[in-house]
Amino acid sequence: MSDNSVIHAEKLNLVFQTNDGSVHALKDIDLTINKGDFVSFIGPSGCGKTTFLRVIADLEQPTGGTISVNGMTPQQAREARAYGYVFQASGLYPWRTIAGNIKLPLEIMGYSTEEQNKRVEQVLELVELSGFGKKYPWQLSGGMQQRASIARALSFDADILLMDEPFGALDEIVRDHLNEQLLALWARTEKTIGFVTHSIPEAVYLSTKIVVMSPRPGRIADVIESPLPKERPLEIRDSKEFLEVAARVRDGLRSGHLDD
Amino acid sequence: MIWAIAAILFWIGAWALNVYLSRGKINRRNKFIIPFLFGVTILVLWEGIVVGLGISPIILPPPSAVAAKFATSIPILWQDFVQTFVKGALSGYFIGCGSAFILAILIDRSPFLQRGLLPVGNFVAALPVIGIAPILVMWFGFDWHSKAAVVVVMVFFPMLVNTVQGLTQSDHMQRDLMKTYSANYWQSLLKLRLPAAMPFIFNGLKISTTLALIGAIVAEFFGSPIKGMGFRITTEVGRLALDMVWAEIVVAALAGSAFYGIMALIEKIVTFWHPSQR
Amino acid sequence: MMKNLIAVLTVVFAIIVIWYGATYMMNKQWTLDQAERAGVSLTASEVFKDTMAQERPQLPAPHQVIIEIWNTTVEKKITSKRSLIYHAGITLSSTSLGFLMGSLLGITLAISIVHSRAMDLSVMPWIIASQTIPILAVAPMIIVVLNAVGISGLVPKAMISMYLSFFPVAVGMVKGLRAPDTMQLDLMKTYRASAWQTLFKLRLPSSMPYLFTSLKIAMAASLVGAIIGELPTGAVAGLGARLLAGSYYGQTIQIWSALISAAVLAAVLVMLIGVLQNVTLKRMGMLR
Numbered sequence: 080m081s082d083n084s085v086i087h088a089e090k091l092n093l094v095f096q097t098n099d100g101s102v103h104a105l106k107d108i109d110l111t112i113n114k115g116d117f118v119s120f121i122g123p124s125g126c127g128k129t130t131f132l133r134v135i136a137d138l139e140q141p142t143g144g145t146i147s148v149n150g151m152t153p154q155q156a157r158e159a160r161a162y163g164y165v166f167q168a169s170g171l172y173p174w175r176t177i178a179g180n181i182k183l184p185l186e187i188m189g190y191s192t193e194e195q196n197k198r199v200e201q202v203l204e205l206v207e208l209s210g211f212g213k214k215y216p217w218q219l220s221g222g223m224q225q226r227a228s229i230a231r232a233l234s235f236d237a238d239i240l241l242m243d244e245p246f247g248a249l250d251e252i253v254r255d256h257l258n259e260q261l262l263a264l265w266a267r268t269e270k271t272i273g274f275v276t277h278s279i280p281e282a283v284y285l286s287t288k289i290v291v292m293s294p295r296p297g298r299i300a301d302v303i304e305s306p307l308p309k310e311r312p313l314e315i316r317d318s319k320e321f322l323e324v325a326a327r328v329r330d331g332l333r334s335g336h337l338d339d
Numbered sequence: 340m341i342w343a344i345a346a347i348l349f350w351i352g353a354w355a356l357n358v359y360l361s362r363g364k365i366n367r368r369n370k371f372i373i374p375f376l377f378g379v380t381i382l383v384l385w386e387g388i389v390v391g392l393g394i395s396p397i398i399l400p401p402p403s404a405v406a407a408k409f410a411t412s413i414p415i416l417w418q419d420f421v422q423t424f425v426k427g428a429l430s431g432y433f434i435g436c437g438s439a440f441i442l443a444i445l446i447d448r449s450p451f452l453q454r455g456l457l458p459v460g461n462f463v464a465a466l467p468v469i470g471i472a473p474i475l476v477m478w479f480g481f482d483w484h485s486k487a488a489v490v491v492v493m494v495f496f497p498m499l500v501n502t503v504q505g506l507t508q509s510d511h512m513q514r515d516l517m518k519t520y521s522a523n524y525w526q527s528l529l530k531l532r533l534p535a536a537m538p539f540i541f542n543g544l545k546i547s548t549t550l551a552l553i554g555a556i557v558a559e560f561f562g563s564p565i566k567g568m569g570f571r572i573t574t575e576v577g578r579l580a581l582d583m584v585w586a587e588i589v590v591a592a593l594a595g596s597a598f599y600g601i602m603a604l605i606e607k608i609v610t611f612w613h614p615s616q617r
Numbered sequence: 618m619m620k621n622l623i624a625v626l627t628v629v630f631a632i633i634v635i636w637y638g639a640t641y642m643m644n645k646q647w648t649l650d651q652a653e654r655a656g657v658s659l660t661a662s663e664v665f666k667d668t669m670a671q672e673r674p675q676l677p678a679p680h681q682v683i684i685e686i687w688n689t690t691v692e693k694k695i696t697s698k699r700s701l702i703y704h705a706g707i708t709l710s711s712t713s714l715g716f717l718m719g720s721l722l723g724i725t726l727a728i729s730i731v732h733s734r735a736m737d738l739s740v741m742p743w744i745i746a747s748q749t750i751p752i753l754a755v756a757p758m759i760i761v762v763l764n765a766v767g768i769s770g771l772v773p774k775a776m777i778s779m780y781l782s783f784f785p786v787a788v789g790m791v792k793g794l795r796a797p798d799t800m801q802l803d804l805m806k807t808y809r810a811s812a813w814q815t816l817f818k819l820r821l822p823s824s825m826p827y828l829f830t831s832l833k834i835a836m837a838a839s840l841v842g843a844i845i846g847e848l849p850t851g852a853v854a855g856l857g858a859r860l861l862a863g864s865y866y867g868q869t870i871q872i873w874s875a876l877i878s879a880a881v882l883a884a885v886l887v888m889l890i891g892v893l894q895n896v897t898l899k900r901m902g903m904l905r
Binding site: 469 | 876
Binding site for chain 1: 512513516517519522530531613
């Protein structure tokens with residue numbers, strides 16, 4: 080465990096009790112995420128990638144092993160507002176304007192009105208939505224709504240950004256564009272990002288570290304440190320290095336399935 | 340006879356016009372004209388048939404007679420309106436809806452109470468609650484207090500059930516989001532769950548407007564001072580003065596529609612964001 | 618399931634406890650007044666005992682009501698004028714007749730509204746507006762007027778029930794008949810199905826969940842209509858008449874027993890529709 084580590088899990092286990100017996104959602108997860116990493120979790124449904132993100136966020140309780148976030152327990156980290164969380168759906172309140180939605184966490188955390196307005200302007204600019212603050216969510220497109228929800232997660236300046244398939248419901252063209260924007264945003268803010276996806280190109284394009292997971296029980300099949308440079312134009316997806324990483328991810332996913 | 344035939348001809352003509360209008364573009368003007376024309380047709384048909392076939396006014400007075408009676412008895416109608424609507428229905432409405440709302444917020448923190456009270460509340464909401472009127476008249480006397488009490492009982496459960504249900508409306512994801520902000524109970528109630536509950540709360544408030552008026556009027560059938568809409572209806576029916584009964588019904592209809600309309604208007608302002616409103 | 622049952626039973630138990638408490642509080646004054654007039658002083662337990670057994674209490678105790686219901690149902694012949702079953706039967710018959718007429722009217726109106734734009738635009742606003750009118754207020758007039766033209770007995774009461782029950786059915790069915798989405802309707806179009814075929818093969822089946830929900834509301838409304846319809850007939854027969862007679866003569870136990878019977882009747886009727894709903898929807902595969 081280096082000084083640089085932000086999230087550190089050791090022998091992490093989570094077993095759900097359901098009516099059909101117990102489900103081993105996470106089995107012996109060992110993982111370290113360093114400061115400034117962009118970590119993608121990829122795998123088929125049921126592999127525990129979302130569950131792991133929710134454990135980091137203290138939305139699920141592990142049944143075994145240890146996990147620390149910023150050197151604290153997940154609950155302490157949550158109470159210290161250590162991370163922003165972006166769900167698959169934007170979850171914006173229809174009765175609040177975009178600016179009002181971004182202010183929501185700020186109001187809860189007790190920021191002054193002046194500070195709230197300042198930060199709203201800042202994060203709207205970060206996600207390229209300046210000028211849309213007075214609109215209501217239902218007046219925007221799906222991609223813009225999702226950008227607004229990212230702005231909401233950024234507004235209180237947490238070091239960690241946890242994203243659970245944030246672009247899963249969007250079409251591919253919008254998705255490419257948002258991926259590019261997300262990389263630019265990550266470069267500017269230097270946050271640590273945990274990103275759940277089921278798209279291989281998305282994972283390879285975005286990440287510095289790719290965690291390949293496999294189901295039943297949910298476990299880590301492979302961890303790939305990306306050799307790609309930090310500067311990544313969309314064309315990089317045609318490069319040899321990119322295709323090699325993608326092939327390794329695919330192998331990891333396949334080996335997980337061979338056990339079935 | 341000629342009157343009746345003319346009225347029927349008018350009806351056929353107006354209906355043909357409505358069919359023609361509804362084939363065309365449905366703009367705001369037509370959306371008003373078509374039902375308006377239909378309403379006028381009913382009145383003309385009613386007037387024509389009653390006058391044309393010589394139906395006795397103690398069975399069905401023509402609209403013109405009702406209008407005339409209305410115009411000459413405005414002081415009495417106003418007095419009845421104040422007694423039944425302002426004193427009985429309105430005060431009961433505010434007490435009943437208010438206390439149901441507060442109880443809903445209180446039991447919201449206890450899943451046990453919710454599980455227990457919701458089925459009971461649903462059950463009571465389907466009962467002929469109006470039957471409690473004679474008992475409440477006995478307890479609270481003949482004046483408007485007993486009418487308000489009946490209204491309180493009638494609106495309480497629909498309002499309670501709707502509010503409790505509304506408070507469960509925010510979805511799982513949005514509650515998780517509040518958790519990631521480590522928002523406390525009151526923050527997530529005020530910022531998330533109450534706004535999300537508003538469509539349901541207004542549904543309860545709107546249902547209750549009609550119930551309030553019904554409760555206040557019917558409670559007067561079981562005893563009242565010598566004023567009030569329910570009192571007037573029963574006594575005038577007894578005297579076969581049906582024009583006065585109809586005038587009283589017009590007052591009730593106007594009061595009921597206006598009350599409902601005002602609540603619907605407030606709903607439109609508060610829940611402008613809801614898909615059904617935009 | 619078990620958890621819910623325990624919670625409901627707890628609430629019901631709490632209501633009964635509160636009821637007994639209220640019985641004591643509300644009847645105490647009368648007991649003390651009587652004792653003072655008679656010049657005797659009562660012990661606390663004697664006062665309590667008396668509050669539970671008064672003949673015309675402000676609020677009868679639950680067991681008094683249950684005994685009264687037992688006496689007027691099981692102990693009386695059904696044909697007797699004092700039998701609650703007799704009165705409930707009269708209310709039930711006009712409720713059912715009104716419910717049937719109202720539901721049929723509501724369904725017919727809904728079908729014509731869905732198929733004719735002119736009907737939709739002309740009638741729908743008035744159907745909705747008619748519900749903001751406290752129609753129960755007209756009940757006495759309907760009874761008296763229909764009596765004057767020679768119609769009496771069951772039908773006038775059923776008319777009131779019908780008026781109260783057609784609305785929820787009409788509104789619910791309009792919603793239900795419009796429940797099929799564009800894709801399903803387009804599919805019928807590609808088959809070149811007629812309006813009637815679309816109605817019977819698509820719209821009516823899709824409207825079933827809406828139908829049963831509104832039927833439950835309509836049934837409850839019908840019962841209220843029948844009870845109110847019995848008030849102006851001079852308290853002859855029916856649960857409404859028992860309520861009115863009880864309030865004339867201060868027979869609180871009679872009022873409460875009529876009220877509880879009405880509640881039980883409403884619950885049974887609504888539950889019957891619920892059973893029918895479950896069976897039908899299960900058969901149609903809409904319920905798992």
